Amino acid sequence: MLTPRHPRLALVASVVLFIVVLSAVVWSSAYRQALTALAERSASDLALASDRVSTQLQIFREQAVLVVEHPALQALETREGPARATALLRRIADKSGALDVFYADASGRVLAAAEGVAGPNVSDRRYFRRAMQGAMGTEPMVLPESKRRAYFFAAPDFGPDGRVRGTLVVVADIELVEQTWRGTLPPVYFTIEDGRVFISNRFELLFWRLDDDKTGLMTADGGDLPLEVKMVGEHEIWQQRWSPYLPNEALHLGIGLPAIGMRGEILVDVTPAQRIAALQTMAMAAVCLAFGTILFWLAERRRTLAKANAELEERVETRTRALSDTNLQLRREVRERKEAEAALKQAQAELVQADKLSALGQMSAGISHELNQPLMAIQQFAENGQAFLERGKSERAGENLTRIAQMSARMARIIKNLRAFARNESEPVGRVDLVQVIEAAVELTETRLRDHDVTLDWQRPEAQAVWVRGGEVRLTQVFVNLINNAVDAMMGQDERRVRIVINDGARLTVGVRDIGPGLKQPEKVFEPFYSTKAVGSSEGMGLGLSISYGLVQSFGGNIRGTNTEHGALFTVELDYWKEETAA
Numbered sequence: 001m002l003t004p005r006h007p008r009l010a011l012v013a014s015v016v017l018f019i020v021v022l023s024a025v026v027w028s029s030a031y032r033q034a035l036t037a038l039a040e041r042s043a044s045d046l047a048l049a050s051d052r053v054s055t056q057l058q059i060f061r062e063q064a065v066l067v068v069e070h071p072a073l074q075a076l077e078t079r080e081g082p083a084r085a086t087a088l089l090r091r092i093a094d095k096s097g098a099l100d101v102f103y104a105d106a107s108g109r110v111l112a113a114a115e116g117v118a119g120p121n122v123s124d125r126r127y128f129r130r131a132m133q134g135a136m137g138t139e140p141m142v143l144p145e146s147k148r149r150a151y152f153f154a155a156p157d158f159g160p161d162g163r164v165r166g167t168l169v170v171v172a173d174i175e176l177v178e179q180t181w182r183g184t185l186p187p188v189y190f191t192i193e194d195g196r197v198f199i200s201n202r203f204e205l206l207f208w209r210l211d212d213d214k215t216g217l218m219t220a221d222g223g224d225l226p227l228e229v230k231m232v233g234e235h236e237i238w239q240q241r242w243s244p245y246l247p248n249e250a251l252h253l254g255i256g257l258p259a260i261g262m263r264g265e266i267l268v269d270v271t272p273a274q275r276i277a278a279l280q281t282m283a284m285a286a287v288c289l290a291f292g293t294i295l296f297w298l299a300e301r302r303r304t305l306a307k308a309n310a311e312l313e314e315r316v317e318t319r320t321r322a323l324s325d326t327n328l329q330l331r332r333e334v335r336e337r338k339e340a341e342a343a344l345k346q347a348q349a350e351l352v353q354a355d356k357l358s359a360l361g362q363m364s365a366g367i368s369h370e371l372n373q374p375l376m377a378i379q380q381f382a383e384n385g386q387a388f389l390e391r392g393k394s395e396r397a398g399e400n401l402t403r404i405a406q407m408s409a410r411m412a413r414i415i416k417n418l419r420a421f422a423r424n425e426s427e428p429v430g431r432v433d434l435v436q437v438i439e440a441a442v443e444l445t446e447t448r449l450r451d452h453d454v455t456l457d458w459q460r461p462e463a464q465a466v467w468v469r470g471g472e473v474r475l476t477q478v479f480v481n482l483i484n485n486a487v488d489a490m491m492g493q494d495e496r497r498v499r500i501v502i503n504d505g506a507r508l509t510v511g512v513r514d515i516g517p518g519l520k521q522p523e524k525v526f527e528p529f530y531s532t533k534a535v536g537s538s539e540g541m542g543l544g545l546s547i548s549y550g551l552v553q554s555f556g557g558n559i560r561g562t563n564t565e566h567g568a569l570f571t572v573e574l575d576y577w578k579e580e581t582a583a
Contacts, residue, residue, distance in 0.1 A: 015292045019285055027281040034273035035235045035251060042186065042253055046266040049188045050257055053177060053199060057151055057260055060172040061136065063096055064155035068168035073103055073157070076111050085112035099150050100171040103157075104128060106164065117143055117150070117171060127154040131167035134158075138261060140174075140192045142207075149174035149198060149206075151260075174199055187246050187267040190257070196220075198262065204243050217242070237270060247271070378404050429555055431577040432475055434466040434510070438500060441479035445487075449498070454487055457499040466504060467577040470555040478551050478559075481544040482512040482570050489516035489568065508574050515567040525561045 067073075072088045075081040089101040093114035102113030108123025110116070122128045130137030137154035151172040159165040178199060189200035195210035197217070207220040216227040216238070228239040229252075236252045247269035254265040385400035442458055449456050468475075483498060490496040495515065503509045519525055526549040545561075552559045557574040 030277035030280040034276040042268040050264045064153040064170040068155040089114040099173040127152045131156045190262040454496040468574040478548045486514035510572045513569045518563040
């Protein structure tokens with residue numbers, strides 16, 4: 001039993017088949033028209049290339065005719081005649097670009113030559129025999145020694161008795177002829193009588209030969225080249241894959257050049273013609289398809305409207321049920337996300353605290369030394385003070401007590417910085433003295449800088465305090481990490497220097513610069529676990545800069561790392577503290 005859908009499918013299939021058949025007809029007609037236009041343009045290109053080759057060779061032909069009557073060639077039988085003639089021929093060859101210019105007598109013996117590429121005797125050459133008959137002799141040739149292609153023009157030299165007494169030969173350099181038009185046209189080649197490709201604007205075609213049936217080419221050693229020839233109307237199309245510099249599908253045209261004894265042929269890529277035909281076909285198909293689509297849409301619209309009313313209530317009910325399920329799912333996801341965010345914040349806080357404890361671990365030996373040294377000094381000063389009191393020297397004893405007070409204050413300051421740095425700060429972002437923060441970071445890293453012979457250049461600003469928006473402990477941790485990283489970067493060199501500068505411009509920045517080897521990948525330094533240190537080393541896991549980046553971002557600031565001419569520069573951008581901002 002046929003359903004109502006089957007007639008519609010048959011109609012659609014009929015329309016599609018009609019469009020396909022019509023497209024094939026349009027494509028064939030458009031392709032033939034495009035090929036005709038392409039053939040006319042290609043015939044002009046081939047004629048232009050042929051005229052160019054013929055004209056350039058004609059220059060050497062006329063040169064041979066003009067030079068043969070030069071007086072210097074009439075005195076070759078004298079003692080100084082050959083030398084003068086040779087000098088003349090060399091000047092002519094240099095000025096004209098000829099490969100060689102020489103004069104041979106009636107026996108073929110070369111009496112004077114510019115270069116001597118033809119040898120001492122040319123009596124067996126075709127161009128010579130032709131010239132000796134009183135006509136212009138021509139012959140293309142590949143020189144056996146240099147393998148250069150040359151075209152010989154031989155002009156007969158008539159004596160007073162009207163007989164040919166010698167010939168002047170001008171040798172044209174084919175490579176010089178090709179230089180003016182190589183690569184400027186589609187692939188063009190010229191074949192000589194034996195079928196070899198003698199001139200071409202594609203180097204790889206040189207010395208290939210015409211195939212036995214004269215419809216293609218074969219390699220210089222006689223190897224077959226795949227070729228499929230088809231006719232599109234009156235146009236001959238070659239399908240081949242001879243070279244990446246030749247079109248795989250090309251229009252082939254040829255023209256005879258009897259004046260120079262060659263035949264010129266051209267291969268023109270038919271892709272533009274195919275593209276034009278395809279565009280015309282697609283345009284026609286698009287119009288037909290649009291018209292058929294409009295008709296089909298008008299027919300389907302009525303049926304769709306009737307069906308839509310029946311389906312609307314069912315869709316509303318299904319949609320309502322889906323929305324209810326989605327609402328429940330969203331509530332669960334919101335609850336899970338809040339729990340995940342709380343866990344993430346807790347993990348981040350623990351990671352920041354762990355990074356501080358890791359920094360304290362690295363500085364523990366130095367801090368112990370900083371505390372032990374004042375303790376020993378206090379003990380020594382106390383013993384000295386007691387001795388001075390026993391001797392009645394109260395003034396000297398007071399000096400020792402003053403020293404003890406100074407040492408105690410220094411120990412208290414160190415312990416205060418350590419306690420502040422080690423505590424888990426949970427206060428919100430507020431007003432922080434940036435100068436005091438950097439001073440605390442310098443004191444915490446002072447021992448490590450001294451132990452590793454690092455010179456610290458800390459330029460304290462003239463203002464007593466620079467108030468910024470941030471957290472004191474977390475901001476101290478950022479600068480401790482930057483100073484420690486700078487020290488680590490310079491461990492393999494003799495000179496070590498760290499410079500800290502506050503730039504209080506429109507945007508407050510702090511620069512921490514070292515003179516180490518610089519950053520290998522500046523764009524990755526703030527990624528977690530990125531480190532240039534050895535895997536498994538005790539110097540960290542590549543989290544310090546990542547944690548510092550997160551801390552500065554939490555203050556509304558930014559941190560970036562760049563390379564300078566000597567070392568790396570980390571720039572921390574912070575916001576000035578403003579009362580209206582706090583409000």
